Amino acid sequence: MKTLELAFIALAILVALSLFVLPITRPYVRHLGGVCLLILAICQIVVEGYRWQMIPSYILGATILLLMTAKPTFTSSRSKVFFILFLVLWVPVSIILPIAVPVFTLPYPTGPYDTAKTMYHLTDSNRDERVTLDESDKRELMVSIWYPTTEQKQQAGRYIDMTSTVQKSIAEHLEVPSFLLEYINHIRTHSVKDSTVAESQEKFPIIILSHGLPGNSMMYTSIAENLASHGFVVAAIDHTYYSNLTIFPDDNVTFSKAILPEPFKLEKWDDIISSVWVKDQQYIVDFVHSLDNDPSFAGKLDFNSIGVLGHSFGGAASYQTLLADERIRAAVNMDGTFFGKIQDIPTSTKPYLYMKVKEREKVGDQVSIEEELTSLGLTVQQFNELTTSLHNRQQIYTNYGAYEATFTGLKHMSFNDFYLYSPILSIADKVNVREDHNMINWLLVQFFNKTLYNNDTTIFDNGENPYTRITIIHPNTN
Template sequence: MRSLELMLTIICMLLLVHLFSYKLTKLTGAVVSAASGVALFMQLIIEGYRWQMLFVYCVTVISINVVMLRRRNTPTRDKTKSPLAYICYLLMGGLIVISIGLSVYLPVFNLPTPTGADKVGTQIFYFKDESRDETFTDDPADKRELMVQIWYPAGQTKGSKESPLFPEDKKVFKKFIAAYAEPLNLPPFVLDYWKYMKSHSYEDAEVKASETPYPVIILNHGMGTGRLLHASQAENLASHGYVVVAIDHTYNTAATVFPDGHVTSFNTDEMDMDRNTSSNLLLEVWTQDVKFILKQMKELNSGGIQSRFNGKLDMGNIGVMGHSFGGATAFNAYDSISELKAGVDLDGSLFNLDSKYEITKPFMFIQSEDFIKIQENSSKEISDQDLTKMNLTREELIKLIDNMHKENDIINQVIQHGGTLIDIKGTAHYNFTDFQLYSSLLNLMGMTGEIEGSRGAYIVNQYVLDFFDKHLKGTGGQLLEGPSPDFPEVEFPQIR
């Protein structure tokens, strides 16, 4: 809970206890009710209303009114002890507990503080690839449009605004949260409190002066999510001297906001998720997005596009990373784009499994415990009853196991040529995004694992940073050498 929310809740509970016990004198009642009113006013004005606190607001107002009525007409002790009075007080107490629970499990939070020494600036860019038709619309005149957010080491931040995590425009924000709420089967108002979440970046701050340019990392979100679910990863890398370029892959995000205010959502019309084909449409579209954005970064650096990044980007040291399908994209782009020097796949399955990859550059795979369990279970005999629970046919299971073996062969080949593979105990698929910070209820839904969200984020950030430091800056690399007592959750599995 936020500080004023907590203060309001405590005062409200104290007021309710005094009303229930009827130990509230007129003077004390006036003081406590005044304090409750002031706390309510301050919380609404300073922190802002959110629906999780609705019951606390209501109980506070009701309690103040009860105190005012008692000042005029003091009830008898018998009335105070009537069953109806007890029921009312218990009901109000229960409502406060519900509000506390909702506030704790659906918290307003700020992103984890970056661990680097540099402040972080951020800027959003709109790019249009005139050479490519848009795959996901019916209009033949549409060209591929992308929104990109860049995080970077910032110099002077005085006068720069601290960047909100989500769009500030009310109409745009409503469209945005509606798009995120739909796949979760939630009414949009449930996510309204996201508007209060803050980042640690400063909008359009100047790039920190440096004798050498900054290495660049291109970041790809997972299918159906978006760049904002990787903001803490980007901020952390930027605080350590990287320029992080996060792409929203249009029509494959939950929501992408464009400069004119229109919002695109997830489009499944072209979903081709066959992992064995070498012509997977989505994978090719995303890989071409990476190539196009890489070209735009060169333009920003050379001055072809006027920006604060002119001469600030080390285009000789470029990395790529991604989560889930974004991880598969990172691997595919890494294989096909020679300029990429280091890459990270965060719990993403590979595609083009029948291809003969010849990757000799450093690449790291970070896998969840859930993924490892699937691998382990693939060697066990699975009953028809279990298959029904998994919603798989026997033929689909055989194909899935075959794909796992092919994927392991690719990973093994990469490891034999200097790559890295680590597993993180207690993690599930979305522990590799900021989604793990949003609510511990996600664990009950199976989206995140048992590991505490901020701990999971910290571990991922430390290992990703260490990997890029080693291969893009020539420093660090200690964490990649083997198990560390500081990170007992991290395992270095044998080649499978």
Template sequence: MTSTLTGLPVSAAEALTVFGAAVLVLTRWLPGRFRDAAALAGGVLFAGSAVVLVVVGLRWQMVPVVAAGVVAGPFALAPLFSRRTGRASWRARWWVALPGSVVCAALIAAGPASAWALPVPEFPEPSGRFPVGTQVMEWSTSSVGADRDDGGRVLVTQLWYPAEPSASDAPRMPYLGRTEAESHTVSRALADYAGMPGFLLDGLPRARSHAVPGAPVSRTGGRFPVVLFSPGLGGARTQNTAWAEELASHGYVVAGVDHPYDSAAVVLEDGRTLRTRVRATGDEAKDAALAEGWTRARAADLRSVLTRLTRLDRGDGDGTLAGHLDTGRVAAAGHSMGGAAALQAARQDRRFDAVIDLDGFPHGPAGGQLGPPVLALTQEIGPGTDPDYLPRLTRVLEAGTATNYRLTVPGTAHLTFTDAPLYLPPIPGVVGSLDRTEGHRLTAAASLSFLDATLRRAPVDLPAALASHGELTVYGAVGTG
């Protein structure tokens, strides 16, 4: 794990390495009386901090900084050693040194800049009264009595739940996996799925969330409502960790599901890794049919997980959460295709009492009665938005029998509603134009208002609460659509 300095995307050792390398480069241009001291101080500082980085793990962002220091070091230190040994000192002509210094300075600047663009994510502190625990479970759908025709799928599900306080030095859950090795596997798979070099996301396995693995469930608060979460196409169960931890800190149990052969990589307890098999064909009709099939499989996975959690609450299996899961108050949620799966699961299964669709295009049949209330958060609509998106989503929301809500949030993009703004470059077309944590804040706040009103029947002025985050359209009894 890399601990960053406050306000900076680098650790203390990384900052010292950058400073030491910069001093070595600047030595050539200092007045003569300062050069020896600067060269010695810069050399010691650079060498010591660089060794620390190599020992703890050198991030790729620091490679150009180290390279610049290694190149500049001999030129800065050679005159110092020459004078000490009595040999004639040599300094490069300014017209030779200047281009070299400019190149080295650019390499040094590239380190912090790339660390800022692709940082190790720092998760916002959950704001609720409960500490957060987490647990990863694995089972086959063939063992839970689900109505399926696929012969059974191995589902890995991560639970975030309200927990008892843990010691301040208790280990926190690695991001993306149970272990750092699993996190590396998943991060490389996510990069590959996105068409990126794997090393660009190597900061993700260094991150730690706020949840404590295996922490005892909270003894206060009674039984907690449940939220099932399906990630985006090719995504991972952990892609909305900040959101899940925020909900758990407010008294919900969130169950994130890895969909086998859909999620970029699913690492099983026996060491096997199930890689994604989802790929677009380029044929619009074929891709639409494939998307419908993937959505059906995901909806069935959500139903299977709910069945399993119901049995878990009754004491079947690991007893950590037995008696604490209120499976009579359940929401289906998801991002992108996961949102489509949540809609379909709720249409098929009356056990779901609410739906949160995070910018998900409703794949599959748009007809059919949707009983529970829906909150659909959508990205800012622009010229590049699929023209079928809003009309199709509107038909789904209008067909519901409950009051449904669509909240379009200015400054957002498709990935704003995930953890992606915490670790991807702030490119508006990718993660929106909000700051790194604002997308998480508004997604969690809107979700909590909706869940409190629908699952807890809390006295929330829901339209007013949602409208404070963006442009709200209400469908049903209290709105005009």
């Protein structure tokens, strides 16, 4: 909740209580409180902006002002009971709603650079789009690039750029009234738009970032901003038709509409990774090389230091791209399953970090487990075969010699901004959002500092780990 929002609700409650506590012979005190309440409401709307979550609070304030104008005496017990009942029922709603659906604040980047963001609409003319029915369609992608800057003169950009047309499209897709999405325009990042790239004695390494399935690049803003603040250029892909939200410059919005295989058909999941997602990542590598002809980035990118980072399905793609593309120097898989066509033990020894959530023991009787599997479209036999196959694949990367970081107390969705969207989410899943983000961001910077900046003072060199909830296994020591 924002500062003026909190102040307005607190003052409204105090003024309401004054109607009971302060003597009728001192009405000027009440009137002063009412005037302050009205002024604060105007200031809150002008400075912080209107959002629908505050409507109950505005109704609370308006009701109080109306009662003050009517000069209530509350001489009868009935009037007192009615007003007390109104406060008991309405005040919690006024407080809880703006907290439950907040204009949240992203974690502040920890690096020495300010950050900026720019976006590109790309078309790969060499690849057909396999999701749409139009045979002439080529693969189109949106890529958001976060990078270091030293100019922060303008206001930081929005978390998501929504024109009224985009807002309407999203609302129709979600089947909700459009006004419910208006508050998102108040959410700000820490990055300015299209600023100049920072000057540096060294060229900046590049990191390709892929979201999960479903997911979108916006959900990884906090990770991208933090890496950019430490001197990395982060190119985050929206994998069109697999992303649950891709916004193109003409306000055309696409959602996730790719037909996905059944859970146990690994060969089809492997094909999506290797034939679509890996090729998307490789195409973005091609694109960032072309930025050397862009005056904004010319001479500032280190094309010999390219890493790839992905979460979940994007994490699976990052491992495959590391093995398939000689231009990739290092990769991170954030809690992703090992899908992809390359499943032989590789001869490459390029650095790889697998970040995973510590698994909980499954508790439940055989009947409840079978019911859960049925809801996923799996039989027990299919599930056992799938588990065995994925375990064998995991052993391949273990033999490969990867770093493995196990996080205690995290969830699969802790690796993006999901739990910032509402405290209800973090309370329900019992996660510590801010600390979790700090741990994840810290380890990512440590890994990419080592592998792309050749820094030899990281945890992977000296073993100094400030977080007890991270356990790291080094290559060939597990």
